[in-house]
Amino acid sequence: MKIKVIINGEKKVLDIEPHEILLDVLRRYGYYSVRRGCDTGMCGICTVLFDGKPVPSCSVFAARADGHEITTLEGLPEAKEFAELLAEEGADQCGYCSPGLIVNTVYLKKLKIKKMDEAKIKLIGNLCRCTGYEGQHRAIAKFLGVEK
Amino acid sequence: MLSFKSYIKPKNIKEAYDLLQNNNAEIIGGATFLRLSNRKVDLAIDLIDAGLDYIKDTEENVEIGSMVTISEFEENPILSNLFNGYLKNVAETILSFQMRNIITIGGTLYPKYGFSDLITALLVLNTDIYLYHSGKISLEEYLKTKVHKDILEKIVIKKEKLKATFHYIRNSEYDFSILNVAVSKGKKVKIAVGARPGVATLAYKAMEYLNKNGLNENNIKEAAKIAAEEIVFADDIKTSKEYRKVVCEALVRRALLEVM
Ligand SMILES: Cc1cc2nc3c(=O)[nH]c(=O)nc-3n(C[C@H](O)[C@H](O)[C@H](O)COP(=O)(O)OP(=O)(O)OC[C@H]3O[C@@H](n4cnc5c(N)ncnc54)[C@H](O)[C@@H]3O)c2cc1C
Numbered sequence: 001m002k003i004k005v006i007i008n009g010e011k012k013v014l015d016i017e018p019h020e021i022l023l024d025v026l027r028r029y030g031y032y033s034v035r036r037g038c039d040t041g042m043c044g045i046c047t048v049l050f051d052g053k054p055v056p057s058c059s060v061f062a063a064r065a066d067g068h069e070i071t072t073l074e075g076l077p078e079a080k081e082f083a084e085l086l087a088e089e090g091a092d093q094c095g096y097c098s099p100g101l102i103v104n105t106v107y108l109k110k111l112k113i114k115k116m117d118e119a120k121i122k123l124i125g126n127l128c129r130c131t132g133y134e135g136q137h138r139a140i141a142k143f144l145g146v147e148k
Numbered sequence: 149m150l151s152f153k154s155y156i157k158p159k160n161i162k163e164a165y166d167l168l169q170n171n172n173a174e175i176i177g178g179a180t181f182l183r184l185s186n187r188k189v190d191l192a193i194d195l196i197d198a199g200l201d202y203i204k205d206t207e208e209n210v211e212i213g214s215m216v217t218i219s220e221f222e223e224n225p226i227l228s229n230l231f232n233g234y235l236k237n238v239a240e241t242i243l244s245f246q247m248r249n250i251i252t253i254g255g256t257l258y259p260k261y262g263f264s265d266l267i268t269a270l271l272v273l274n275t276d277i278y279l280y281h282s283g284k285i286s287l288e289e290y291l292k293t294k295v296h297k298d299i300l301e302k303i304v305i306k307k308e309k310l311k312a313t314f315h316y317i318r319n320s321e322y323d324f325s326i327l328n329v330a331v332s333k334g335k336k337v338k339i340a341v342g343a344r345p346g347v348a349t350l351a352y353k354a355m356e357y358l359n360k361n362g363l364n365e366n367n368i369k370e371a372a373k374i375a376a377e378e379i380v381f382a383d384d385i386k387t388s389k390e391y392r393k394v395v396c397e398a399l400v401r402r403a404l405l406e407v408m
């Protein structure tokens with residue numbers, strides 16, 4: 001089946017199977033920032049924005065996106081600033097988890113989150129197996145302009 | 149793997165209901181649980197564009213369409229402020245923000261999952277379920293009723309002056325609960341126990357005892373014992389029924405003390 005989707009601001013027509021998962025379709029069409037981790041919605045690595053909200057693309061059927069808007073890391077201009085902060089704080093080790101964390105954190109900036117504790121509630125689903133989170137939290141606090 | 153021959157996004161609930169009757173079809177809410185199953189389905193009926201993602205605030209009630217996602221309990225000011233943030237606090241402990249952005253109210257309540265935190269929490273409020281075909285039914289009755297091939301359209305929560313609290317025990321924050329307890333105190337006291345591991349139920353005898361004798365520390369101790377005796381627990385991969393019984397008494401006592 002064919003679906004019409006806006007991806008990173010561009011109108012696209014994608015050819016998909018009715019049961020295909022959004023994560024697989026995005027990668028097939030070259031959006032390689034979207035990565036697979038747990039495949040059950042638990043790790044946050046595959047996070048993209050669906051109509052502006054962070055969702056795990058491993059848990060969304062691609063057919064649902066017909067007529068809707070998807071934003072991946074590639075479509076977020078603010079991503080670079082946060083990625084640099086992650087690097088500065090030593091919070092980018094293997095880097096596998098970074099795209100999902102960046103997409104979710106950029107969304108939080110739009111929410112104008114004021115406290116780090118609020119941010120942590122929304123970031124609990126971005127798992128990282130390398131950093132121990134401390135460096136990530138320093139970078140997040142700087143990016144959001146909140147006290148750690 | 150879950151596979152479909154075709155995928156349709158009806159524009160309204162009537163269209164969705166008609167499609168559901170005629171096919172080997174499955175309703176898609178958030179798809180979070182569904183997609184973990186291993187089945188072949190002819191038709192996926194995704195409700196995302198069926199106009200069911202509304203939140204209506206009236207003087208007496210709050211109406212929540214079945215496609216509202218559970219992150220709205222933290223993001224939407226009407227829902228996040230209900231009962232002093234009681235439902236916000238419950239929702240915020242369920243899985244991750246990304247998952248809460250796709251998990252729907254309909255997909256949470258319709259299948260009556262035993263582990264559901266929200267079902268336990270909503271059971272101590274005055275919550276009605278509206279099914280497209282079967283009509284209005286209280287959540288309490290719905291949990292005891294067999295429903296086949298219907299669609300959950302919306303839930304309605306009565307606005308009341310009450311104090312409510314939710315307690316749970318989990319192996320880790322991210323895990324399913326080993327036991328859930330919710331308590332509310334308005335004109336009467338309500339106690340619900342979920343993740344037993346069966347679906348949540350009210351602790352009728354304990355509620356009757358407290359509503360007859362009043363809420364004080366001694367009666368709370370007794371009511372917690374009564375609740376632990378009357379609720380039916382079972383073993384599962386996480387723990388034993390004996391452990392759940394002990395935990396139930398402690399959580400019910402703590403929750404009641406909090407609303408006293
Ligand atoms: C890994 C994992 C961990 C989880 N941990 C927890 C937890 O700790 N606590 C907790 O409370 N929950 C937990 N959940 C459950 C989560 O809340 C469920 O996934 C959710 O309740 C299902 O919602 P959904 O909208 O994705 O429904 P779906 O997966 O789309 O649907 C579930 C079922 O309901 C049917 N359905 C959906 N919407 C409707 C409707 N409007 N009318 C009729 N039928 C409908 C579907 O056909 C399907 O049979 C977990 C889920 C996963 C995947």
Ligand code: FES
Pocket residue numbers: 035036037038039040041042043044045046047056057058059
């Ligand atoms: S791969 Fe999607 S949440 Fe882990």
Ligand code: FES
Pocket residue numbers: 091092093094095096097098127128129130131
């Ligand atoms: S940096 Fe390796 S998983 Fe996060």
